[in-house]
Amino acid sequence: MAENVWILGIHMTKFGKHPTLDPVDLGVEAIRGALADAGLRMRDVGVLAAGNLMGRGGSFGQQLQKQTGQTGIPVFNVANACATGATALRVAVMAIRAGETEVGLAVGAEKLSGAGLLAGGAREAEGDTWAPKGRFGAVAALDGRVGTETMPGVFAQIGMEYGHRYGGTSFELFARISEKNHAHSTLNPLAAYQKRFTLGQIMNDVMIAYPNTRPMCSANCDGAAAAVVVSEAKLRTLSLEQQRRAVKVSASVLTSDPWQEACQVLPDVNTLTRVAAEQAYEQAGIGPEDLDLVELHDCFATAELVHYDNLKLCPQGGAVDFFNSGATWRDGTTPVNVSGGLESKGHPIAATGIANVWEVATHLRGEAGDRQIAGARVGLAHVIGLGSACGVHILEKAAV
Amino acid sequence: MTSEQSLAGRRIPLVDYLVLEGEPHLVAHECVTCAARYFDRRNACASCEQAEFRVVDVPTEGELRAFTIVSFAAPGVPVPFVAGVVDCGGTTVRGNVVNVPPDPEHVRLGMKLRLTTTSLGTDAAGVEAIGYGFEPAA
Numbered sequence: 001m002a003e004n005v006w007i008l009g010i011h012m013t014k015f016g017k018h019p020t021l022d023p024v025d026l027g028v029e030a031i032r033g034a035l036a037d038a039g040l041r042m043r044d045v046g047v048l049a050a051g052n053l054m055g056r057g058g059s060f061g062q063q064l065q066k067q068t069g070q071t072g073i074p075v076f077n078v079a080n081a082c083a084t085g086a087t088a089l090r091v092a093v094m095a096i097r098a099g100e101t102e103v104g105l106a107v108g109a110e111k112l113s114g115a116g117l118l119a120g121g122a123r124e125a126e127g128d129t130w131a132p133k134g135r136f137g138a139v140a141a142l143d144g145r146v147g148t149e150t151m152p153g154v155f156a157q158i159g160m161e162y163g164h165r166y167g168g169t170s171f172e173l174f175a176r177i178s179e180k181n182h183a184h185s186t187l188n189p190l191a192a193y194q195k196r197f198t199l200g201q202i203m204n205d206v207m208i209a210y211p212n213t214r215p216m217c218s219a220n221c222d223g224a225a226a227a228v229v230v231s232e233a234k235l236r237t238l239s240l241e242q243q244r245r246a247v248k249v250s251a252s253v254l255t256s257d258p259w260q261e262a263c264q265v266l267p268d269v270n271t272l273t274r275v276a277a278e279q280a281y282e283q284a285g286i287g288p289e290d291l292d293l294v295e296l297h298d299c300f301a302t303a304e305l306v307h308y309d310n311l312k313l314c315p316q317g318g319a320v321d322f323f324n325s326g327a328t329w330r331d332g333t334t335p336v337n338v339s340g341g342l343e344s345k346g347h348p349i350a351a352t353g354i355a356n357v358w359e360v361a362t363h364l365r366g367e368a369g370d371r372q373i374a375g376a377r378v379g380l381a382h383v384i385g386l387g388s389a390c391g392v393h394i395l396e397k398a399a400v
Numbered sequence: 401m402t403s404e405q406s407l408a409g410r411r412i413p414l415v416d417y418l419v420l421e422g423e424p425h426l427v428a429h430e431c432v433t434c435a436a437r438y439f440d441r442r443n444a445c446a447s448c449e450q451a452e453f454r455v456v457d458v459p460t461e462g463e464l465r466a467f468t469i470v471s472f473a474a475p476g477v478p479v480p481f482v483a484g485v486v487d488c489g490g491t492t493v494r495g496n497v498v499n500v501p502p503d504p505e506h507v508r509l510g511m512k513l514r515l516t517t518t519s520l521g522t523d524a525a526g527v528e529a530i531g532y533g534f535e536p537a538a
Contacts, residue, residue, distance in 0.1 A: 121474055
């Protein structure tokens with residue numbers, strides 16, 4: 001059995017518009033915050049995993065080292081779509097479990113304010129003669145001609161497919177999920193948007209891809225998050241205060257999508273999430289009923305619904321009833337996205353998979369201020385990167 | 401006869417899995433070993449790892465399994481349009497739902513659809529590109 005891994009320090013920047021900061025500035029702020037929180041320095045770290053999906057992928061970690069401390073440690077520059085941050089954390093955890101180092105650092109940073117559509121945002125230029133190219137032998141751009149490549153449209157279909165299979169979904173139902181997350185965001189000072197919307201405001205806002213209106217889509221913004229993870233042996237050598245605030249990583253799982261019929265036609269975000277959740281619950285030795293809070297990947301309101309089911313927060317096919325019961329509001333039985341979720345907290349891609357771990361850890365430490373879930377001891381953080389990759393981390397407040 | 405003249409009046413499918421000869425229909429690459437179906441050029445089967453495929457016809461009638469009405473897209477993409485996923489007798493196909501008003505009153509999950517073709521226009525050599533969509537069958 002590999003050694004337990006603990007989060008010793010973790011930090012999230014304010015999400016939003018940071019016009020004067022570049023991705024390195026944001027990443028540095030997250031790293032220095034996480035190191036200060038951990039009570040360690042860069043020279044204590046044995047491995048760095050870094051992600052910046054939309055920009056400096058090739059050497060982002062080294063660029064961060066140049067502003068925080070060049071200690072010669074191995075750097076893993078990672079990219080895994082919207083699961084990039086979780087992948088960085090997964091790499092740091094894996095290095096410790098493998099016994100290669102006692103201290104790992106994971107960081108994700110993104111500049112995304114005003115980015116618009118991230119896929120299907122521009123149609124490829126077309127020549128003046130039809131010439132087949134690519135894997136479909138296409139003579140012209142397919143986006144808009146053979147379905148949609150836009151993320152709001154893809155995830156809209158994923159939610160609609162759930163409705164077709166199990167029934168009970170409607171435009172209003174999906175909008176009410178968004179209403180919940182925006183209501184939650186008003187308590188989160190680090191959220192990009194902290195505005196409560198009425199159901200009517202959400203449903204009457206600009207339609208992006210039915211049934212997702214603008215407030216039902218994740219908010220493009222700037223931000224970063226970083227985490228310092230340590231081995232249990234290392235933690236035992238640290239101060240009682242450091243041990244008291246440390247949060248146990250009870251499960252760290254990353255999956256890709258196993259082949260399913262039609263998964264190459266409409267992305268299947270369900271199977272790999274279910275597999276990741278099953279592995280995580282088994283690793284942690286706990287069940288979904290034990291969770292005090294969940295941060296899941298609500299890149300669109302339509303996505304949140306299917307992940308209630310995929311993460312086994314409800315019986316299979318029961319996500320609509322589960323939501324309608326009020327379970328996922330912050331005063332419900334399984335609060336989901338008390339941070340405001342990606343729809344209001346924001347979704348600076350590479351930061352997201354660490355920022356949701358920060359949110360859970362902050363509650364487990366009892367340091368979440370006005371939005372604290374009282375007595376939280378166990379939480380789950382989930383991300384999906386389309387393509388696909390799924391990261392699930394289960395955290396516990398525990399004594400070392 | 402120049403090549404330009406020889407091309408004029410000819411038609412070319414938008415994608416190579418759309419067959420225009422005879423009754424227009426879609427074809428899939430079916431894995432000879434496990435029967436998994438794909439529409440793109442294949443190297444090997446993602447399900448069973450074997451690398452032998454045969455071309456099979458896909459039924460032209462199906463049922464709408466999921467859809468979205470896209471109102472916001474890249475410049476040059478006409479909106480709104482209905483993007484959908486259609487179950488054609490067990491083979492899942494991506495395509496637009498056409499010849500129906502793009503609103504949730506007229507586009508319904510489970511509605512019966514059939515394949516139809518659409519013109520993308522004619523290129524400089526006079527070749528017309530033909531795309532496909534699904535229209536209400538009833």
